[in-house]
Amino acid sequence: MPETIIEVRHLSKSFGDHEVLRDVDFSVGKGEVVSIIGSSGSGKSTLLRCMNLLEKPTGGEVLYHRRNIRDAGFDLHMYRAHVGMVFQQFNLFNNMTALENCVVGQMKVLKRSRAESEKIALDYLCKVGMDLYVHAKPRQLSGGQKQRVAIARALAMNPEVLLFDEPTSALDPEMVGEVLAVMKDLAASGLTMLVVTHEMGFARDVCDRVVFMDGGVIVESDTPEVIFTQPKHPRTREFLARVLQSEPQPV
């Protein structure tokens, strides 16, 4: 059992009367690649957003190395720097070039020098194949290129864990592959990743564990092997039957 990095305990979240997450328990261990699958509206994004406090949970707790992230003395900003997030809509800073996008967090949050930040940024932009576009503004990039820069931006903070919220859902089909390829490399390099995705091929072939959510609860969580070939819960079976009308594409 690898060392646990983030543990979610009895997490719940309501928007007004609307209970979106109910008693969610799960954890991510060092080096694990976990995917969260489930139909739209099942609470996947909310769970991810609760994990870095973009949403405030209404119950339960999130522990980072056994420390409650809502404790008074907890340094939320450093925590967020260590737990990166990649968004469905990329959310690149529109007022900055690709390079600046990857530099600003290092300088302002990690207090690295400009020279060091730029060097690190360039390394990661290179890694995601975007080194030719360092001086481009987001509006000059395609969706797939934006997402790769967004991944480089998150990596430049040297995160311990990366959270991905449907990183390929806003992309044209022909651009999905280039982003998945980058993510696959990251998984192979040992980065700890938690990936909300509708790419069943990725969940099956790249992830160590698959979590199926429905109606704000975790229905089942197991190896891709078990989830995709012998799911225990009928709701999992239904969901997979619906999304796997064609065989998952290998990535």
Place this chain on the structure above:
Amino acid sequence: MPNAQSGFFEWVLFFIKTQGSLFLRGAGVTLLISLTGTIAGFIIGLAVGYVRARPLQKEDGAGRYWLMKVVRAILGAYIEIFRSTPMIVQAMVIFYGISAVFHVTLPYLLAGFIIVSINTGAYLSEIVRGGIQSVDPGQQEAALAIGMTYGQSMLHVVLPQAIRNILPALGNEFVVNIKDTSVLNVIAVTELFYVSKKAAGTYYKYFEVFFITSCVYFVMTFTVTRILRWLEKKMDGPENYVIHGSQTVPDVELIGKGGEKHA
């Protein structure tokens, strides 16, 4: 000096020749007050808009929460009052109010500057707040998600975009101020309208003088509008970007989306 038989243009030429420097000085005062007043008003607008756009959070503690509520109510009242009364009336109230309470007569430039700043600040506060709210919330979330504080996310990500979005409104406010500083003549600020009125009254030639005056106003606002447009373009940066590390092939440039390739 032209006589009673002289035509319109003779009088116009006469005024330009004899009163030209007076017009220029008046125009200078107008520009000075409207420019400094717009800049100060923008700073007020940024501060007020920032405070009013910041979400109120009960978790900040009850003391802070209620303090912020009171501050906001005061700022809200400031905006309402100054947007709902004419600047000419505000000028009278502020100028004679200060004089009555503090027993000082403000130097006219300072008085003009204060009035225009406060008035512009009220308008720009709402524009800044709208500008902040028009920036995609995902921008700020991404900034927070890499560990920036709320203030850093505003300073480095949200405000630059908000300011870019409101730049046209800001320029518009400057142009409006060039025209509206004319109301300051009621407290004897020697701006363009005031000096014109004086010159016209001396010779009883209102049409001729104010014809010149309107030309001067037009040239000022027209020039300022062009300069602002140019600035906006400049702020957007080049449409093209140079491929990194392509110095060996200097001609290689990519064309950005919707961009036109320039030589």
